[in-house]
Amino acid sequence: MRILIAEDDMVSRRFLSKFLSQYGECDIVVDGMEALDAYLISIKESEPYDLICLDIMMPKVDGIKVLKAIRDFERQRGVIPDNKVKIIMITALVDTEHIHKAFELGCDDYAEKPIDINKLIEVINKLDILKNDKT
Numbered sequence: 001m002r003i004l005i006a007e008d009d010m011v012s013r014r015f016l017s018k019f020l021s022q023y024g025e026c027d028i029v030v031d032g033m034e035a036l037d038a039y040l041i042s043i044k045e046s047e048p049y050d051l052i053c054l055d056i057m058m059p060k061v062d063g064i065k066v067l068k069a070i071r072d073f074e075r076q077r078g079v080i081p082d083n084k085v086k087i088i089m090i091t092a093l094v095d096t097e098h099i100h101k102a103f104e105l106g107c108d109d110y111a112e113k114p115i116d117i118n119k120l121i122e123v124i125n126k127l128d129i130l131k132n133d134k135t
Contacts, residue, residue, distance in 0.1 A: 032061025
C-alpha cells in the first residue's frame with residue numbers, strides 16, 4: 001500500500017509515519033502544495049496512493065483545498081468511486097464546520113489530534129484499505 005502523509009506538525013508527522021509504515025510505503029510532505037505535487041507525480045508515474053492522511057490546517061494550501069483539488073482531478077479523469085484514493089482528514093480543530101466541509105468534498109473519514117492509535121486502526125479497518133493492498 002502506498003501512503004501519503006501531509007502534515008506540518010513534526011510530532012504528528014513522525015507518529016503517523018512510524019505507525020502507518022507497518023501498512024506500506026509512506027511518503028511525507030509538510031504543506032498543501034507538496035501534497036498536491038506528490039499526488040500528481042504518483043498519478044503520472046502510475047503508482048497512485050492508496051491512502052492520503054491530510055492535515056486540515058497546513059501552510060501554503062490548506063487540506064480542504066487539497067482535498068477539493070484531488071477530488072476534482074479524479075472527477076475530471078472519470079475515476080470510478082472504488083478506485084478513488086482514500087483520504088483521512090487529520091484535525092486539531094474542534095469546530096465541526098471544517099469536518100462537514102471535508103465530507104461534502106469527499107473525504108472518507110477523519111481523525112482528531114492527538115491521534116489515538118485505536119481510533120486510527122478503526123478508521124483504516126472501516127475503509128477496508130488493507131484488502132485492496134496492491135503490494
